[in-house]
Amino acid sequence: MMEIGLNHYLVLSTILFSIGLVGVIRRKNLLMLFFATEILLNSVNISFAAISHFYGDLTGQMFAFFVIAIAASEVAVGLGLLIVWHKRHGNIDLEQMSTMRG
Amino acid sequence: MELYLYIALFSPLVGSLFAALFAASPKSLIAGVVPSLLLFTSFVASTILLVNILSGGDIVHVEMMTWIATGNLYIPFGFVVDQVSITMMMVVTVVSTVVHVYSIGYMDHDKSFNRFFAWLSAFVFSMMILVMSDNFAGLFIGWEGVGLCSWGLIGFWYHKESATWAANEAFIMNRIADLGMLIGIFLVYWNTGTLQYDEAFAVMPALNSEILTWMGIFLFVGAMGKSAQFPLHTWLADAMEGPTPVSALIHAATMVTAGVYLVVRANPLYDLIPHVGLFIASLGAFVALFAASMALVNRDMKRIIAYSTLSQLGYMFVAAGLGAYWVALFHLMAHAFFKALLFLGAGNVMHAMHDELDPFKMGGLKKPLKWTFIMMTLASVALAGIYPFAGFFSKDLILEVSLIEHHYIIYSVLLFTAGLTAFYSFRLVALIFHGEERYKLFGIDPHEAYKFVLIAMSPLLILAIIAGSFKMTYFEMVTAVLPATQYHVHSVVTYWIMTIGTQLFVLLAIAFAYKKYANNRITVPNGTSKMENRLCYKILSNQYYIPYVYEEYISKPYRELSEVFWKHVDMKVVDASVDGIANIIYSTGEKTRTMQSGNLSTMLKWMVAGTVALLSLAVVFGLAVRYSDEIKLIFSGLGVQ
């Protein structure tokens, strides 16, 4: 059985981060886009927790908690915006959202 | 004496300003009379100065005020009345007084009568500055001043295209020469440290001859322009578009001789550089012949006289170039009198003929224009150099000079030219006054000029006849400042053979002219006669095609080049490159603004792309740092330091 070390967590976190990034780029649905950003933030949380454990230092976990809190409030604000947009336009498609350009 | 100097100098200016006051108002006689009187005053003052000089008085030298003073340069308004300048002053005041009075009659019907006198007096003032200045800068003031007035007077009838064209031509041609003059002045200043004649000439013997040569050449270039020497001669004939008194005063008696005056004035310089002097003499001889040849076939009365002037200027330069400065000056004076007379006579004829200039259309005018006929004939005799008229003394002297100095080619050219001179002068006289009255074909009824006009001309007539007798007095006077070389042919026999031979030659030429042109068979040429179709006739009547060449190969290319410079170089290259830079910046903005598509997805992609790009750069850099030793090794293996 392979021992799971710090590096594995970090690699996992990086992979998740990349998935999040790809999602951010590819998704055209606003809701899905928000999910992708959540993945981004949470991938970092994994690393923070792991590193914190590695160093035996609580700072990283503290950071992770703050990230979680912030992610939560972001979701609140983001969903609020999304709902208003949906109310006005009846869709949450990114492609529709380009009245300003140049 | 200073007072007289100022009177002589400034009376014309006052006259000019007085007339200018009336410039915009209709003709008033007073605008002509007052300047004439003031000129007469100037003449009187000059005469007093002359008497003073003749009676052994001091040279009058005044410094009125500072003009330009900066650095080491100090240029005052300084005036000097010495033997040379008093000669010129006398010539100028005499001729111009006569011409002024004459003009009152001649310009009688012209609506710009007042303006004419303003210009004419201004010209005299400039000429006085030119001859009286005691430094090169002052000379240059006068030099440009006469150029300006000449411009105004040639183009006096500015409604005529040809007149304004000729005015501009004269001005620009003179400007070309003035540049040479200016450079000459610069040379004088930087090598002698001053522009005062006496101080500069005092230093010159110490300078090396190369510098002196350049000085001499550049100053002479200036003289060439004013005196219309080849190749800057074309303006003089064209300048005949101006009113005839102008031609008499400016383009015969005074301004065109300024070049000769300059050479005479700078005699200490030219004495140091005889090779330049020889060049001047040779050019003079060439111009004498060249101009005379063009006069042979010309069909414009005034142009014939103008070419004759040109030819005589050539004589003067021969004398000046050969070091016989006083001879040159003497011929200048004599020439001024008879040539002015000739022009004024021509003016009378023109008036009578309603501005007709072609002598072939006249003929038999001696009856209606009796006095004019006499005057012009005598002036022509003087010009031809028949004893005892003025021309004989002055012109023969030049021939002698060239002989004595052993310049035989110049001598023979001049001798031949003397014959030509006699021929074309009397061709003109014959065509105008003798033969059938061809003018009747054109329905003209000629009248003699006003009495007072004729009386005004009489002093010139007298001087043209007797000026030769002043020779010795004159010699005594000017040689106080000029090299006093007496020119005597050593053997008496040679002298007599030469003199009589010349006289005979000239008389023959006159007789030939009379025979050919004083008969009743002369008709107005219409371009069909055999002679007119000869090549040499065509060359001569087209002035050797020089004006054509100037127009085709200088003026036109200049005009075209200017257009090219403006439309293609300035607009399409210089300006367009500036605008081009601006446009590149602008269009880059225009093209790349599509990056901002407004699409959120694209915007996110840009952000990620930026990060990825930075990341890859970081990786490259990180690797480079990590393997820096290896990289250095590879590079050194490749020979990179």
Add this chain to the structure above:
Amino acid sequence: MLEPVNVSLESLNLMTLAPMLIPIIGALFILIIDIVKPNLDKTLYVMLSLLFLLLDLGAIAESAGIFAVNGTVMGVFDVMLIDGLAILSQLIIVGASLLFIPLALTHSRFHEFSYPEFFALFLFMISGFQFMVATDNLILIFVGLETASLALYTLIAMHNRDKSFEAAVKYFTMGALAAGFFSFGSMVFYALTGSVEINQIASVLAASNYADMGYVLVGTVFMLGSIGFKVSLVPFHTWTPDVYEGASAALAGYMSIVPKIAAFIVAMRFFEFLIHSGVVWLEVILYIAVVVTMTASNMWALVQSDVKRMLAYSSISHAGFVMAAILIGTTQSNSAFFLYWILFSFTNLGAFSMLWISRQKHLPNHQRTDHSYDKFAGMIKKSPVAAVIMGLFMLSLAGVPPFALFWGKLYMISSAVTSGYTVLALIMALNSAIAAYYYLKLIVYMFMKEPVTGNHEHVYAINATLALKTIIGFAAIGTVFALVALNPLLEFITTFVYNSGY
């Protein structure tokens, strides 16, 4: 097991928190008032906000006094860091906010100002920014950044137009991505050094002599990504024009100043130690970023047809310009940065306020956008004073002396010259020339074109009230007579920057 924690209150140094707490208290106060008695007029909230901001300013002044005597102060478990940079930037933040708040007192009624929440959020946002600049702890920076940003998204959206929502969503989404970048970057540095405090990161890295250069660079890239987003460096700038266009003019002006200075302070704290430690890569990258940001955004600004969008691009360009200060990283350049930003805030707020007072509720037919150039055609004839003032702001932005921004540019370019960045100095100078073109374009419209028919003079001051006019007058005076205040300002800034060790 756990030892009793013995922390004395003095060592916590709670005073350091005071400036941040005051706006928070103020925000809560406003919310409470609204609960107690709803539907009060906006003027009340404006004045309350003003009062709290003034109190805040007083608190900052207090800490400035302490700093001047004692030097840098740490507090609250050494999380807070009150140094010269923090004080200067807080002064700018609060000062600009003071200028912004009265802009709510428009003549026409706008949706957002009728909510007391607007003001509460605004105050929260300010405290967020204050936290950002007054710490060197990455966690606190992150929290402050997000607090401020989330509040800001909402403020934008409250303008209640389609474009505002679009702007808010765009800003929000990209902001979330940037937050991801920030946390990832912090994570990398935490992994490398085991600390989230910038000075400790610096000392640990220096101790190991940057052994893991590759990872440092990775971390730096992500930090650059997120900070670059905040200060709108190309290519992380794409949100800026859209968000400025969507937000109300007043808020756009505010956004061009306050969020950016907060981000700049973070950048200054973070990047300078890297540059000074000889991370050549960062120097190169920043050089490129500065030049590209200045030049590219200038080019885009050239081709805009709407004044507000033009100003958006122009503020990107200005951000690139001051980013040079961080690249150069000398005391002079950092002082130049603050000087520039103070002068810039006057001018830019003024310019945006001019747009704000001409904001119509409904667009006339001939007008495509709120602030298209056409709208200002022939303004000098209809409303000369307004045109002259707007012209002054434009000239100042273009860097024509002796108006405010010229001095900033002068000192900034001088700092480049002094540090041997000759080419950079020339590029900065020439970019000012390019920029002059689009500022001139507005001047050309205002002064040299004939008025569009149908516009009457009210258009240019449709929103004007005494309060707005006062603010604009204040900005105009600041712009014109900047010269007078320059010397004390410069001395003050230089002392503070120097004493903070930058």
Add this chain to the structure above:
Amino acid sequence: MLDHILSILIFFPALAAVLGFAIQKDSIRAYGVAVATVEFALSLWLWFSFDSDVSGMQFMEQLPLVPAFGINYILGVDGISLFIIIMAAFFTMIGIASLTDTKDEKNMIITLLFLQMTMVGVFVALDAIVFYIFWELSLVPMLYIIGAWGGPLRVYASVKFFLYTFTGSLVMLVGMLFMAYFYFQATGTWSFAILDWYRLILPESFQLWLFVAFFIGFAIKVPMFPFHTWLPYAHGQAPTIGSVILAAILLKMGTYAFIRFSLPLFPDASVFYMYPIAVLAIIMIIYTAMVAYAQKDIKQLVAYSSVSHMGVIILGTFALNVEGISGSVFLMIAHGIVSGALFLLVGVIYDRRHTKMMSEFGGLAHVMPRYATIFAIMMMAAVGMPLMINFVGEFLSLLGFYQQSHILTLLAGIAIIVGAIYMLAAYKKMFFGIVTNEANRNLPDVNKRELVALIPLVIITIWLGVYPKPILEPINNSVESIVQLMHDKSITEEAKSRIPNLVKAIEITRTSAQGAN
């Protein structure tokens, strides 16, 4: 009051302009004339109290602005700047007085007063930054004048004018900052004071670079070939008053700055670049004269002729001797007077016919004899007729440069030929011949208001041509001190030999006296 006369000269018009906003539209003109007259009187008073025997700065004022950065408000005037200031005041005065019916007259007059402030400021500033402030600020009113009252292409012309000059001066600003930094390195204090900078001796390599930086700013302003293309547009589109002031004063800023900055700060570089600049100047002289000859529009012609004349000024400046520099300073004034007058004259005919195409005219001498006369006088002054103002300057400039190079002076001297060609051709086209265009048949001659502006100019043109001493003497004194400074400061052998040493004569006598002892 005399202690602060320079400040008063600068700020009086500005203050008057601000107050002018409050004045009723119909009365503004009288107000403008009154203010400009007071300003002119003040400038004359300055001249009156000016001590022409002193070669250095007079009426110095100093006030710290940003001492932390070495920026001080330092003013002073010497023989070089004095007359340009007077000329600026003079042209503003007659410009306002002769202003023909303009729309928005109030705006125009207020703008002119502001412009006057900047013009005076440039010439009295002795601190590089203060200089730069006025230098740049002068663009703004001119931008407005061209852009708001100009012809059909006015926006293009004004923006081009602004951006071109602005770009150049920004490069110059970088140069100034370098200069200040070098001063800081040498002395440990920041200073932008020109007189401080004068004391700084820079290595040649630094001089060469800094010279270029300053050169770009100045050359665009002058404007020198190939940076001149903004000028024809600006002149072509500007209203009469704009062209007059642009040609008479604004262009002089560039040439003045060469003398104030480039020469004394970088003597070695000046010598180094003398030939290239002289070649540019000669191209300016001949090439632009030819371009002028090709013009169809009389105003463009005068504009290009300005460029051509500025070439002579540049040449004189880079003669690097007293004769040349004095000549070029004098020519600045001369060219200001003459080109200003020519633009006023073009304005006269434009007001009547609303066209500037020469082909539209012809035979005007019949219809407008007084106009033709004044035009002829000014034209002759422009082509350098002796006893007229231009000649003194041109003569001295060329004379001065002759010491440096014979052949280049010969080429530059072509100016007097090509200048005559385009001027006379234009005059002939417009004034000579018969009246062909019916519209010209009944044009009124110059009226009183126009004469108010033109007659003084004619008088000055001739007066200073005949008696340049009152102006030339103070100029000469100040120029001598600059030349001496340059000689003392120069480090290369080449420069030492090119720039004359004025005290040498004295030294030689002293050493010989010692030898005798």
